[in-house]
Amino acid sequence: MTAYDVVRPLLFSLPAETAHNFGKSALGLLQSSSVSRRAVRRLYRVSDPRLTVERFGVEFPSPVGVAAGFDKNGEVTHGLADLGFGFTEAGTVTPAPQDGNPRPRLFRLPEDGGMVNRLAFNSQGAERVRDRFAARGLPDVPVGVNIGSMNDSDAAAAIEDYRTVFRTLYPYPDYFVVNVSCPNTPEEYNEQSPEHLRRVFGTLTEENDEDKPLLVKVGPDSTRAGLEELVDIVHEFDVDGVVATNTTTDHEGLTSHNRVEWGGVSGRPLRDAATRTVRTLAGLTDLPIIGVGGVDSAETAYEKIRAGASLVQLYTGFVYGGPSTAKRINTGLCDLLEADGFDSVEAAVGVDVE
Numbered sequence: 001m002t003a004y005d006v007v008r009p010l011l012f013s014l015p016a017e018t019a020h021n022f023g024k025s026a027l028g029l030l031q032s033s034s035v036s037r038r039a040v041r042r043l044y045r046v047s048d049p050r051l052t053v054e055r056f057g058v059e060f061p062s063p064v065g066v067a068a069g070f071d072k073n074g075e076v077t078h079g080l081a082d083l084g085f086g087f088t089e090a091g092t093v094t095p096a097p098q099d100g101n102p103r104p105r106l107f108r109l110p111e112d113g114g115m116v117n118r119l120a121f122n123s124q125g126a127e128r129v130r131d132r133f134a135a136r137g138l139p140d141v142p143v144g145v146n147i148g149s150m151n152d153s154d155a156a157a158a159i160e161d162y163r164t165v166f167r168t169l170y171p172y173p174d175y176f177v178v179n180v181s182c183p184n185t186p187e188e189y190n191e192q193s194p195e196h197l198r199r200v201f202g203t204l205t206e207e208n209d210e211d212k213p214l215l216v217k218v219g220p221d222s223t224r225a226g227l228e229e230l231v232d233i234v235h236e237f238d239v240d241g242v243v244a245t246n247t248t249t250d251h252e253g254l255t256s257h258n259r260v261e262w263g264g265v266s267g268r269p270l271r272d273a274a275t276r277t278v279r280t281l282a283g284l285t286d287l288p289i290i291g292v293g294g295v296d297s298a299e300t301a302y303e304k305i306r307a308g309a310s311l312v313q314l315y316t317g318f319v320y321g322g323p324s325t326a327k328r329i330n331t332g333l334c335d336l337l338e339a340d341g342f343d344s345v346e347a348a349v350g351v352d353v354e
């Protein structure tokens with residue numbers, strides 16, 4: 001029994017977005033004092049060389065990171081690092097502030113171990129996030145920034161949106177992710193079409209003077225042919241990796257009361273589709289893959305790693321698991337590696353790929 005087992009029912013009695021904001025404020029408070037930061041780090045960080053992974057020129061102390069959406073405006077990067085996550089991804093950040101969809105727009109699926117959301121890029125905008133990074137600095141683990149376009153942008157305006165966020169935040173993160181797979185933003189055009197992707201990568205590559213790692217985030221519902229096409233374009237533009245996957249619009253098989261809410265499903269119901277996407281991608285490219293979707297334990301993280309992910313991320317598993325989530329997964333991963341005779345995470349990456 002952990003303290004979170006006691007706190008969770010209270011948090012879960014609040015509307016999901018209110019609980020999320022409450023949790024983030026608590027983390028904000030913890031990261032505001034060096035005394036509490038030291039105490040949190042001592043409690044939750046697992047330091048083990050077997051967990052270290054290096055990809056696209058960045059060293060990650062653990063392969064277990066926080067997925068985009070949890071810290072949309074980069075407010076708690078230090079707190080998340082203190083909790084033992086090996087990296088964190090801020091965003092999605094849009095060029096200007098925008099509200100996203102009206103509330104309620106985030107729902108728990110407790111019986112399914114998932115969540116459904118239709119937030120649609122609520123963001124404080126790139127300048128606020130830049131000012132925050134400039135004022136507070138960044139933690140001692142890698143931080144990525146996930147970039148997106150305004151909800152009312154057409155295909156041409158979206159390219160300029162990506163350019164603006166990229167330019168505004170350029171000096172700060174260790175890597176960028178272009179988000180072309182949010183199921184909740186208006187669909188005026190196909191974000192994952194080859195023509196659009198070529199324009200996006202063409203523009204960002206041109207802007208990328210210092211060769212910052214640039215990745216792309218895909219959805220879980222792509223066909224093999226769609227992924228083959230994507231990988232060809234990724235290779236053509238020297239994109240550094242793929243984040244797989246975003247949430248799914250597939251509500252099939254959900255049993256929780258909130259299954260009728262429209263939006264993207266995350267957590268356990270997404271796990272298999274995300275792992276399949278990781279495995280397919282790993283069979284198509286040697287580029288780094290960040291596996292995300294339904295990771296909530298050492299076993300589910302290890303499954304993604306064996307399927308070809310060199311790094312994993314989670315959001316929903318953290319909401320259900322609480323502050324000790326990263327520690328539990330990091331410790332458990334070391335045990336799983338040992339049981340299978342691997343001397344590092346690196347040695348286990350992709351062993352299940354045919």
Ligand SMILES: Cc1cc2nc3c(=O)[nH]c(=O)nc-3n(C[C@H](O)[C@H](O)[C@H](O)COP(=O)(O)O)c2cc1C
Pocket residue numbers: 067068069070072091092106115117119121146179217245246247266267268270292293294295313314315316317
């Ligand atoms: C409430 C919520 C908000 C999210 N916002 C974003 C976002 O802004 N950008 C993004 O790329 N992904 C976003 N995601 C998707 C997550 O990054 C992740 O891809 C997905 O939730 C699957 O991981 P999980 O099963 O561990 O939650 C969001 C997910 C949730 C649950």
